[in-house]
Amino acid sequence: MAIDFSLNIGATKSKRVESDKLYDTLIIGGGPAGLNAALYAKRKGLQVGILTQKVGGQVLDTKIVENYLGYSKITGEELMKEFEDHVKEYDVPITDEIQVKKIECKEYKEIHTANNKIYKAKTIIIATGSLPRMLDIPGEKEFYGKGVSYCAICDGSLYQDGIVMVVGGGNAAIGSAIDLSRIAKKVMIVHRSKFRADQILMDRLSELENVEIYLGTVINEIKGQSRMTHVITFDKDSGKEKSIDVEGIFIEIGHIPRTECLQGLIELDDKGEIIIDANGETSEPGIFAAGDVANVKYKQIIIAAAEGAKAALSATEYINKGKH
Amino acid sequence: MAMIDDNSKNQIKTIFEQLKEQVNVVLIVKKEECETCSDTQTFVTEMTDLHEKLVLEVLDESDDKAKELGVTMYPAIVLLDKDNKDYGIKFYGIPAGHEINSFIMGLIEVSGAGEVLPDDVIARIEKINKPIDIKVFITLSCPHCPGAVAKAHKLAFMNKNVNAQMIEANTFNEISTKYNVSGVPKIVINEDTELLGDQPLDAFLNSIEGL
Numbered sequence: 425m426a427i428d429f430s431l432n433i434g435a436t437k438s439k440r441v442e443s444d445k446l447y448d449t450l451i452i453g454g455g456p457a458g459l460n461a462a463l464y465a466k467r468k469g470l471q472v473g474i475l476t477q478k479v480g481g482q483v484l485d486t487k488i489v490e491n492y493l494g495y496s497k498i499t500g501e502e503l504m505k506e507f508e509d510h511v512k513e514y515d516v517p518i519t520d521e522i523q524v525k526k527i528e529c530k531e532y533k534e535i536h537t538a539n540n541k542i543y544k545a546k547t548i549i550i551a552t553g554s555l556p557r558m559l560d561i562p563g564e565k566e567f568y569g570k571g572v573s574y575c576a577i578c579d580g581s582l583y584q585d586g587i588v589m590v591v592g593g594g595n596a597a598i599g600s601a602i603d604l605s606r607i608a609k610k611v612m613i614v615h616r617s618k619f620r621a622d623q624i625l626m627d628r629l630s631e632l633e634n635v636e637i638y639l640g641t642v643i644n645e646i647k648g649q650s651r652m653t654h655v656i657t658f659d660k661d662s663g664k665e666k667s668i669d670v671e672g673i674f675i676e677i678g679h680i681p682r683t684e685c686l687q688g689l690i691e692l693d694d695k696g697e698i699i700i701d702a703n704g705e706t707s708e709p710g711i712f713a714a715g716d717v718a719n720v721k722y723k724q725i726i727i728a729a730a731e732g733a734k735a736a737l738s739a740t741e742y743i744n745k746g747k748h
Numbered sequence: 749m750a751m752i753d754d755n756s757k758n759q760i761k762t763i764f765e766q767l768k769e770q771v772n773v774v775l776i777v778k779k780e781e782c783e784t785c786s787d788t789q790t791f792v793t794e795m796t797d798l799h800e801k802l803v804l805e806v807l808d809e810s811d812d813k814a815k816e817l818g819v820t821m822y823p824a825i826v827l828l829d830k831d832n833k834d835y836g837i838k839f840y841g842i843p844a845g846h847e848i849n850s851f852i853m854g855l856i857e858v859s860g861a862g863e864v865l866p867d868d869v870i871a872r873i874e875k876i877n878k879p880i881d882i883k884v885f886i887t888l889s890c891p892h893c894p895g896a897v898a899k900a901h902k903l904a905f906m907n908k909n910v911n912a913q914m915i916e917a918n919t920f921n922e923i924s925t926k927y928n929v930s931g932v933p934k935i936v937i938n939e940d941t942e943l944l945g946d947q948p949l950d951a952f953l954n955s956i957e958g959l
Contacts (some may be wrong), residue, residue, distance in 0.1 A: 428844070428845060429752065429756055429844060429845065429848045430845055430846045430848070430849070430891070431756055431759055431760065431848055431849065431852075432846075432849055432891075432894075433763055433849050433852055433853065477948070478895070478946070480891070484891040484892070485891065500891075501846070501891050521948045521949060521950075523948065523950075538950070539866070539868070539869075539950065568931070568944065569930065569931035569934060569942075569944040570928060570930055570931070571930050572931075573930070573931050575890070575892070575931075577889050577890065577891070578887060578889065578890035578891070578892060578893070578931070578932050578933075579887070579890070579930065579931050579932055580887075580889065581887045581888070581889055581917075581918055582887060582917060582918070582924075582929065582930055582931075582932070584918070650928060651928055651930055671930075672930060
């Protein structure tokens with residue numbers, strides 16, 4: 425049996441963000457954008473804290489990252505551990521398990537959490553990232569955790585020698601299909617249009633013998649009893665429906681921005697992403713946004729991190745100008 | 749050959765500096781029909797060798813003490829405090845891969861150096877007054893699983909009515925099938941309440957309070 429370890433506990437516990445203190449900037453979110461924003465803000469001398477559900481964000485779901493400059497190959501979790509350790513060197517307080525209920529702009533900005541705490545800051549950087557996008561088809565919710573999964577690295581090993589399906593055509597989908605091909609007997613990839621994954625991944629995929637590809641195909645329904653047993657697909661060219669037996673379906677069709685706590689406070693675009701200007705500022709003065717939650721087209725770790733830096737520098741400038 | 753490399757060992761040693769009191773780690777193995785018992789024994793031996801406050805005892809399933817601890821599957825790890833008090837904290841299967849994190853958190857917790865929760869949360873945990881059994885099904889490649897396991901174990905540590913077990917789904921195929929595990933972490937509370945994913949402590953407590 426192969427044994428490896430993915431140690432991700434830091435040697436020191438970080439301090440917690442205090443609810444009775446006024447911060448220069450509070451960052452909501454602990455992914456690449458949030459962590460890098462904290463680093464930059466702290467180095468500028470700002471009183472900064474991170475409020476997050478979980479440190480690491482969706483990068484944790486990525487098995488291998490090969491396109492973050494300086495790391496030719498690193499697991500998503502290791503990369504996030506590097507980020508976190510780097511930020512912790514600066515003694516930035518981090519409170520996790522935080523669910524933000526709403527943000528209010530009074531004399532200062534207030535962040536209200538689900539456990540009825542109020543955190544105060546002169547500026548806020550929203551880096552809440554995104555959630556997996558759902559197919560929104562019958563059976564998807566019903567069979568979530570009963571064959572329907574949004575995390576291939578978590579659940580893949582439960583399908584040893586099984587027949588699984590991956591839905592999607594981007595890097596995440598192809599990466600998952602490659603990983604699953606080593607575990608499952610057969611992997612089917614279903615995508616509604618053409619692949620848009622990096623060529624390097626497509627080359628690797630083409631070498632695999634247990635992968636079947638269905639392009640121009642959508643899934644109409646997921647069916648089963650106590651767990652899923654098959655899907656109904658629809659081939660757009662032939663106009664025909666087909667029933668395919670699968671034990672598990674991994675849905676990797678992108679993400680939707682997490683803006684539920686904003687409740688109309690800030691302007692969003694038609695995709696629901698926060699509209700930011702070239703400096704990362706939102707429609708509400710003193711509130712900045714960065715990473716996948718903002719309307720920056722490309723959702724990449726390095727871009728999210730860089731956007732976080734930009735938002736922190738803009739927040740610093742805002743505070744220095746005494747606008748708050 | 750050592751199972752844990754030197755670099756990881758050094759990192760773990762630094763983390764173990766947080767250990768407050770002695771922790772008695774009990775590993776229960778079975779001589780036959782246990783594919784992962786010997787690996788688990790090597791792993792737990794190497795881990796406990798990293799700090800003097802970690803004391804390992806290896807028992808066979810037939811041992812009376814193993815039976816007293818209520819262990820039903822093998823390998824099993826039970827964490828007892830310095831006075832051999834059993835908090836109902838168990839790991840079924842090897843806590844390697846990502847789960848090394850929940851194993852370390854469990855050791856720190858039972859040593860008395862776990863994270864202090866806000867007062868309102870402590871009050872809610874202390875109010876639990878009926879027997880609660882929490883099973884957390886995991887896979888070793890799941891980055892979200894250690895968080896769920898550590899929370900379940902924390903509840904067990906803080907309230908004697910709560911027992912919490914990590915169950916490695918691939919090792920214990922039969923029970924995983926019984927509980928229809930096809931996504932992890934899957935949290936089963938008192939047999940019938942199910943949660944999926946690394947839920948916040950609040951969700952654990954809401955489920956428990958709703959029973």
